[in-house]
Amino acid sequence: MINLGISGINVLILRMFFLSGGVGTAIFAETTGWGFFNLVMWPTWVEGLMALILLDLVVYGQHVLFHTIPLFWCLHKVHHSDTELDVTTGVRFHPGEMGISMLIKMGTIIVIGVSPGMVLMFELLLNATAMFNHSNVRIPLSLDQWLRWIVVTPDMHRIHHSVLAEETNHNYGFHLSWWDRAFRTYQRQPSLSHEHMPLGLEQFRDPAQLTWLHLLALPFMKEAEYQSTNHEAFNTGTHASPQSYVPKTVNPEVKVLT
Numbered sequence: 001m002i003n004l005g006i007s008g009i010n011v012l013i014l015r016m017f018f019l020s021g022g023v024g025t026a027i028f029a030e031t032t033g034w035g036f037f038n039l040v041m042w043p044t045w046v047e048g049l050m051a052l053i054l055l056d057l058v059v060y061g062q063h064v065l066f067h068t069i070p071l072f073w074c075l076h077k078v079h080h081s082d083t084e085l086d087v088t089t090g091v092r093f094h095p096g097e098m099g100i101s102m103l104i105k106m107g108t109i110i111v112i113g114v115s116p117g118m119v120l121m122f123e124l125l126l127n128a129t130a131m132f133n134h135s136n137v138r139i140p141l142s143l144d145q146w147l148r149w150i151v152v153t154p155d156m157h158r159i160h161h162s163v164l165a166e167e168t169n170h171n172y173g174f175h176l177s178w179w180d181r182a183f184r185t186y187q188r189q190p191s192l193s194h195e196h197m198p199l200g201l202e203q204f205r206d207p208a209q210l211t212w213l214h215l216l217a218l219p220f221m222k223e224a225e226y227q228s229t230n231h232e233a234f235n236t237g238t239h240a241s242p243q244s245y246v247p248k249t250v251n252p253e254v255k256v257l258t
Helices: 002-018 021-032 044-068 070-080 087-091 095-112 116-133 141-147 154-161 178-182 212-220 223-236
Strands: none
Touching (some): 002 087, 021 095, 044 070, 044 116, 044 178, 070 095, 070 212, 087 116, 116 154
């Protein structure tokens, strides 16, 4: 319910500030003749296929930036604070991150000149695959390894949500798995099994401190402030860390993402 609540807030904010969003931007670019594909006369299917691939590459690059730039990471860690992945994790994003993502997407659409129909198709694919690769379904290993040559599978993306920084900085893709392989950010399996791999962020383990109101404020809280409220939860007996969490002291040589 918390993830769905955050998603509802995002929908309201995006509609308020960006109106028709990417599709509206594509209509504007098409009407004014802006963008590469509006300047060439290539077959529609070629333009459509290239647009889907280029947009997916931009999403990959954007995801890397949200892990690299400290200001962006402050927003993106709301997504990574989820300690139990399911389909709703695919819509757990801070409104600030959604706004920045929309601006990047709108700029890309204008530069490339993506048609409104292709923008709509890409949005549908992106949302469907985001829910798919965040789901807790298990695909047979033989099929999973075959699918990974084309798309991101749940097992592949789950590694990206590991509490260990070395694993979180891999498998950035949302739809196509090609980019992780091309840019050498692909990791085949986690150091622990998927069943025992701790998810989320090391300093955000208390469900009582991960309500939707806390998630909205989380990017603006100093780590010391969160730890203070987390310590208070321990003292009052309201803390309930997930049982699957493995403390970083188990292996002090492994860096934990904070």
